[in-house]
Amino acid sequence: MGFEITVIIPTYNVAKYIGEALDSVVNQTFKGNVEILLIDDCSTDETPSILEDYKNDHPDRAITILHQERNARQGTARNRGLGIAQGKYVFFLDGDDTIDPNTFEKMIEKAEGSQCDFVMCDWVYAYEDRKLMYVNYDRFLSNEYLEGEYCERLLEAATYFTVNKLYNREFLLKHGITYGEGYIYEDYEFYVEVAQRAEKIGIVSNPFYHVRVNEDSTTKKDRKTTIHIDSLVKAVEATITKFDPRWEQSYYHLYKYIVKKTMNYIRERAPMGQKRKTIKKVLTILNRKRTDYYVPRDVVPLFYFYFRRKYVQNSRINQLILIDDLHHKGQLTPLFRKAMKAKETMLKNKTISKLNQKRLIAKKNNELQRYEELSIKENVILFLGFDYRYIGNSKYFFDYMMNRTHNTHELYFVTTNKEVPSKYRITPRSLKFYKILNQARIVIGESWIPLDFKKKEGQEWIQLWHGTPFKKLFFDSHEPFITTFNKNHKRDKQRDISRWDYLLADSTKAKEKFTTAFAYPEDRILNIGYPRVQWLKDNRYNQELVKELKQSMDIPEHKKVILYVPTWRDYNYKKSVLDLDYTLDISRMQQLLGEDYVFINKDHSMGRNQLKSPNVITPPNTLEVQNLILLADVIISDYSSIVFDGLAIDKPFYLFINDFDKYEKARGVYGDMARDLGDFFITTEEKLAEKIVKEDVRLDHLMRLKRDYATGDDLNSNELLLEKLTRTNLVNF
Template identity: 20%
Template sequence: MPRFSVVVPAHKVQGFLRVCLESVLDQSYGDLELLAVDDCSPDASGAIIDELAARDARLRPLHLPRTGGPGPARNAGAAHADGDYLLFLDGDDLLAPGALAAIDARLRESGDPEVLLFGHERADIWERVSPRDDELSLSGPFAAFPAAWNRAVRRDFWQLLPGFGDGPYEDLPLAYDMLLAAAPGRVACLDRVCVIWRERRRGSFTTTPGRQHFAVLARYDEVFAALGPGPGAAAPSSSNAGRADAAGPGQTTGPGPGHASLVGTAHAVVYRAMADRLLEVLDDPRRIAPADRAEFFREAARSLRRHRPPGYAAPPGPEGVRLRTAVAGSYGAYRALELGAKAARTLGGRKNTAARKAYAQYYRTQLRRPVDENLVVYGAYWNRGVSCNPAAVYRKARELAPHLHGVWVVNRKDREAVPEGVDCVEVNSRRYWEVLARAKYLVNNANFTGEVIKRPEQVYLQTHHGTPLKHMGMDLRAHPAAGKSISFTRLLGHADQWDFSVSANQHSTEIWERVYPSDYETLPAGYPRNDAFFAATADDVRRLRAALGIQPGSIAILYAPTHRDYQRDFVPPLDLARLARELGPGHVILLRAHYFYGAARTAGLPEGVLDVSAHPSVEELCLASDALLTDYSSLMFDYANLDRPILVHAADWDTYRAARGVYFDLTAEPPGLVLEDEAGIAAAFRSGAWDAPAPTALRAAFRSRFCPYDDGRAAERIVRRVLLGEPGLLPVLPLPERTVAPSPRQVAPAGSPPPDHAVSVLPDAAE
């Protein structure tokens, strides 16, 4: 029988659940079982639970047939628990490192009480930690925030309790009930942060406005009914009464089973907690909608008057003024107080911040015109041209939705590279602001330039442009080399504009939902740009190689190193001259420098190396190559679809990982051979080890994990779902049933003549 049973209910938390469960399984104290309860979640929460359960036998999955809410899900998990103590943790929160060891030590020190309360921290998306809601060292158990997840409960004692309710704020009454039901001397405190409560921006109960939040009023009515009439109505009935809020750490308290009233200052402590909670809910627009604020205020004021202990004095300072104003019951006075505080903050900010420049009058005028239902605006790589996932969507839309007119936004210097026949506008031109204001659909793999206002009628599709190995989005705040030029406020504002976010795999889905926290719908559709890998034929592969000047029978190695945030200029991590010499005749290196550096940085390359950095299609380069050699570029995830060899040059892995941050250890879960230097890479090709059974098996596992949706129909899925409004997504062809483009070694007969002109395997954008 384990010491601890940790119960985690999970519903629509796929972006947070994995790290939550790992925070339990990675505890230094390992005598535990983890009961993860899939509350019939419509996302991949259940799959994440099953995946981790397959790795660690301590995780016991439980899948409920229908959604019941967090309360019933916790009850279901507790019913299957075997541990001495129960702990409850929400699926988007974290158990602090060392928490279970500290809890176990405190339990033993205090004689294994029925309830142990411990501290927590609130951390928002900026990782700003709010002041603790509970100071157990000062006020004792009844000062603890009334929640399910800040206490350990003896399982035999839990079985005497009624369990959690099934409505909003379901844990609030039970949090107090268990303190009242505990036997005298059987409640203890641990004044240590054991749980990190992660406040989500969107998607959680506390960030969803609606009248369901009125339930907090009824829950506090239940609490005070259990507490009794208050200290002024009756004398203490036992020697323990009135001590609940005065106990410090190490003391055990409790009014005892059946005790009908809680007297002394504990009643005031609970009242103050209620006042803070009700006003917090009232003032939070993510919970109470503007139309409901006045009604909620009136109901809260009645509760504050009804449950106020005799002689209760409001605290000093602004908080006391807020409370007295609320108790008085005048919403007008409370609103005036609130507006006064807001005006003071605004005036203070204007002393240090210049007013934003007003939008151009032309843009404001266009925003008042009707939306053009047949207009789509596309952008890629910060306006560098027609490419990547948006380009594949554009081509498929011309085929399936010819009534839609697509316009590309491009930088002035990139306009000449736009294919003939493609309508485009320059960034910050008059027409740029016109089409952004009026287009029904916005499609991008990064973001649009300028302060773009997304209208409610518009639909924004974020395609992204790679699977994340390195840290992205809000995770970059911890990495100044990469995040120094990023405005994270603008980043969040941009994510708030998205209606759809494309995902190539479950790994990406989890990362995007956590680092770009907003209300968009994730489309597990695959990356449209990878459709080319399934459309290309043997003739296409031959023609692409000939157009690049690759001699028949040669092994073409696509070398695509990623950029380093700590390097200003492009410095190839490999000595390409040495590598070309070591490889010898019959090999050619196709150098694809990262677009951040530009093609001009690759001048003076040795014989045997072709600079393809300026080639317009990386997909064509992949099709023309026999193998990919990279370090940490996300291109490896796309290339894996081709089921061709991938080699990883990881000489500076530790430096890269420390500087940028990564989501998994690539050297432990690689798509093929991991090599340190030029000699090792060349030896792998000369010996045939580059395509031997061992790296082939690694590639198969990598492909299975990161290429679940790419089957050649990703663009069609997206066009039908987003641009045509069809419900659902087209089914995905299973991996074994897919037919990918043949490799060069399968199609290139010796001495094949090159074509007399360059041929593109991708459809012309103007077709």
């Protein structure tokens, strides 16, 4: 039997975690043949017996257990596994880590589809309480692939992991790439070699590899011996000996990594008297290789002193230690900025203004600190709205709860919108807001929640989100345009995600996508539908309301209404001149359709569709989009989730998409959804007009879509959400 993948897992005293690691391999969605090689490195706990039991409990799995004759560390164990591996691809997994169920399926799909030497996925820290923490900000992760000399961009990484990669075994064998043996930091040379030998690397944007935060890890012990610094010097020597880069920036990035790690290790793990000796040894190895390498001009203060001031190249050890100490204490950057700006004078009025400002800030901080000491009130629910707006799921669920009889809870909505009655309305970031935020038992959001809002122990935060994603969302997308301008984008957003206790979904397909997009536990996603869609279901036959809406917008009753709602394009992010070629030419559509149709234009890009015509209406922002869906006869969009809202009440829709390839590079859409929706894709105004006139939407196709993309008509989302909150004891009603 041939194996597509060999998983190599070295083990040493991981009895507490190895079962979970193996479960994560066995429970992959990938259906191909997987070989599991377990190499135990003379464990002294129950690890060997756990491995044997696991193998016996899984006779249908190709599990091989090998025992080392002596403890020789992970590099030796991994090399032994690599020597007997039979799979086309090799994946290394540490015995205390885990992988997401989709890991192999997604990685091998990219590997097979583009002939990569290896494919890497993103990674995340995993804590004992199942909380994940994303800390990565490597800019190269915004690429689908790295090719040629740019494969060495891997050397830019803040952490050199070899375990989150699916290697073509022939690639490793061809170049004789193996791990270092007999010392701790054995993966340095392996990591550098695969980067400098690869011709093509595929990148999966999801953080599928979960690095357990394990204080018992072998790389954190023996701090009173020289084992760490001796291993570090050996690893650096072996790595630099094999270092032969193609890219001009590779020296800088590798040396930066090694020097920074060296300074960290000597601070945390070196015995007394070994600090300067170790730095000197490492710098000697680096500078013997080369000192005249490229250094970027725009670098952070730490690396400015290290490399632009040439403390590294000139082996200025005392200065390196001083700068590292200032950096570690958080003092380097402020001092650097002061020195660069060199402000010698300050106007008196500015001084007074700043003093007053400081007093006001201090007063507010004192108030906030006092609020943090308040106890949680079991019956308080705080709605943050959709970025403080009274719209969407937040509005409809709030309205439902506000209008219930026999309420015993306090409701608050954070907004300036006066449609919310004053007794419920709270001004964003006011002192009252912070007071209620600290008293609320439940906090409900519908978009990203600011990180400075502190979650208290005992609170439950519910994320309603704002739509079923057709365009790839967050971790499912490389988001190259956004991450180019904000390297901390994903790290900051994941910090918010980690605070959500529950996430609302509107369909089985949405739940599936949210699981990978947010790296979020499936069992905490509530697939019970959206309150805003429930409003549509409740009013789908309300002809009186439709009549009122048409009258309010001066739409003749006999005319058919076409709602046009395009979505934002990532490739216009931070652009002063927007590329609007993707938009529908409504003027042309009017010519093709005639006077029997009215367009409601929700395109607010200020592009070519700002037309003055009685048959083209630009609705006010204050008008809820659900009203527009209700009165529309046809919906035209592209990548927006609005079509799934309409699908719930059987609204015909078309997707006008003329930039698919361009959008795919900028953000991308989910491939399975694109296939499901392919029959609704239209690329020209002429074809679209023809479809609309013929009413060419197959009802049976809509019904099939509803099974995966909508909740059942018999479900009431508001009631189910309230029931879930009550059943899980989130609040006492």
